[in-house]
Amino acid sequence: MPEQSTGPRPTLEAVAARAGVSRATASRVVNGGAGVRPPLVEKVRKAVDELGYVPNHAARTLVTRRNGAVAVIIAEPEFRVFSDPFFEQQVRGISRELTAHDAQLVLLWVEGPGDHDRIARYLGGGHVDGALAFSLHNDDALPAVIDRTRIPVVFGGRPSPGTSPAVPFVDCDNRGGAREAVRHLVDLGRRTIAHISGPQDQTSALDRIHGYRDVLVDADPALLCQGDFTEESGARAMAELLDRRPDVDGVFVANDLMASGALLTLRERGVRVPEDVAVVGFDDMDSVVRRTSPSLTTVHQDIEGMGRLMVKLLMRLLEGTGPEIPPSVITPTSLVRRDSA
Amino acid sequence: MPEQSTGPRPTLEAVAARAGVSRATASRVVNGGAGVRPPLVEKVRKAVDELGYVPNHAARTLVTRRNGAVAVIIAEPEFRVFSDPFFEQQVRGISRELTAHDAQLVLLWVEGPGDHDRIARYLGGGHVDGALAFSLHNDDALPAVIDRTRIPVVFGGRPSPGTSPAVPFVDCDNRGGAREAVRHLVDLGRRTIAHISGPQDQTSALDRIHGYRDVLVDADPALLCQGDFTEESGARAMAELLDRRPDVDGVFVANDLMASGALLTLRERGVRVPEDVAVVGFDDMDSVVRRTSPSLTTVHQDIEGMGRLMVKLLMRLLEGTGPEIPPSVITPTSLVRRDSA
DNA sequence: CCATGCTCTGAGAGCGCTCCCAGCCGGAAT
């Protein structure tokens, strides 16, 4: 039971004095106790408990040049980013893995280019050991800003080619997943397979289109319709697709939210799923998949795992000797068959 | 243009040397430059720029005992908390206000009682100047854990009476808002007004029930139905209400999400809104209100503003002389009339 | 011309910690 010390927080000095050892030995014990004889370790541990000693983080950082904190940079482009379940899961994974590494999560919320200066100053100021960021839009200047601080960074999602040369990132196999989804529709005997894509300035959306084209090399361009990853846009795109090609019998939708919208439109128009039109989504987002009817066949990706992976990569970067750049990671996807296809 | 210094980061010492002044003077300039003659200020500023000097945060913290960081404690009880638009808005407000105060947001994600120890150690370790937390469930042990660290803290939402004595908090006028909502229904001439409440272990839900009862002192208990703040629970509650009292002509729902569910049920049953049943929600959550039909009359609260207020209160606590406890703040609510009532 | 008072500057003492290095001690080898 720590003493209800009323004065200032006890220092290592106090612990050492109480344990009858030197500050150096006390420090060794606090940091794992390697190379200290058991009886002394015990004494120091006891003193720590009795005094309720907690190491002063600033003092430690000052000398070790490590502060055990990692910045998570959340850029908010137009609308909701945070309330996006995708982000939630990824940040959760990050948070968990960071905790496992005894590191703290410092949230940097970027609202626009006006914040770039502040962010750069913060990252450059040695407040954090590294940073985690997400590549959102191809035209985003943020990656360059982060890169310029020369702080170790790992991206979530493959940055667009325009970005700085070799930034490690974690992404799922968007293209492969898309291929699998489309092949599944083909295997089901569908002949007229459409694709509702995401915004063209995001690599994930682009990759999924490429995956679609990989399988359907000469698909009618009329079968491609662009959405913006929202449910409404999916509904709208489906309506347009139905108007353009009433004979469509399969749709691969670039994310679950849009797929849910597409399902709504199909039901409204009296089109049976999967009998008339088979639908495959992407993401396997719990909150969406659970409530669609019929239940959504979709491409699963381990979002939380990707978050954890980002942290692991960053830790390797931080501990890594020399400026060697760790390889980026592409995580596998898998098709989850439910009722919509 | 900062020099592309390749070596270690420049220190104040280096800046002072380059400017031809002492470290003390350089420090003064870096910290605002009060009491330093203009020509010297200029020289130091120039040296800072040329060297690309950024103060070492740890060293500064070590002596000032302030580190310019505030913890935001997010507890995740059962399900989504983060993806909750309510939280998003509040955290956004917090983030913005913190930025305005040049303070950082350190996110502490608590997944369960197992994390309490870690959190306590972190808060007690002087990593942050203060903490912001949210009171979620009455039975939550977290407030007590936080309180024991003796770190300044401000709560979002009124903590339950069982919690530590006098913790400052920011909450909206749940009871008053509820009263206004119910009175509006009364003014509309509704005679049989029901209430769909939130979970009874949250003070906000309780306060809203109290507001309902304030106006409808002897309402039939059958008119009270409990949900859990989710859309589905609202739909279910509405169905039950309709079964119990088919003559119901007004409903005050404890949050917008449940109100949206209630609206769905009403439409399904062919009940016209607002002609047959008038519906009033609570929160004025943009994402919900915009998509209901008819558009939802609801009680507005300034969620982002509450987040900012939490920070302001905390800052006052931190700068405050002595252990004086600043008063909690109850922010006003206002009824927003739309089509559902 | 010196005393006085003011403003501005710089020397230096830490803040609490880690880590290098010298020294101590006990046991094995000679």
Added chain:
DNA sequence: ATTCCGGCTGGGAGCGCTCTCAGAGCATGG
């Protein structure tokens, strides 16, 4: 018994910064 060695321990030097305090510099008043 002496030497040597290796494992432990403690002294002490900093990490980069802030802040107190003494003193330098200058202008003013007597």
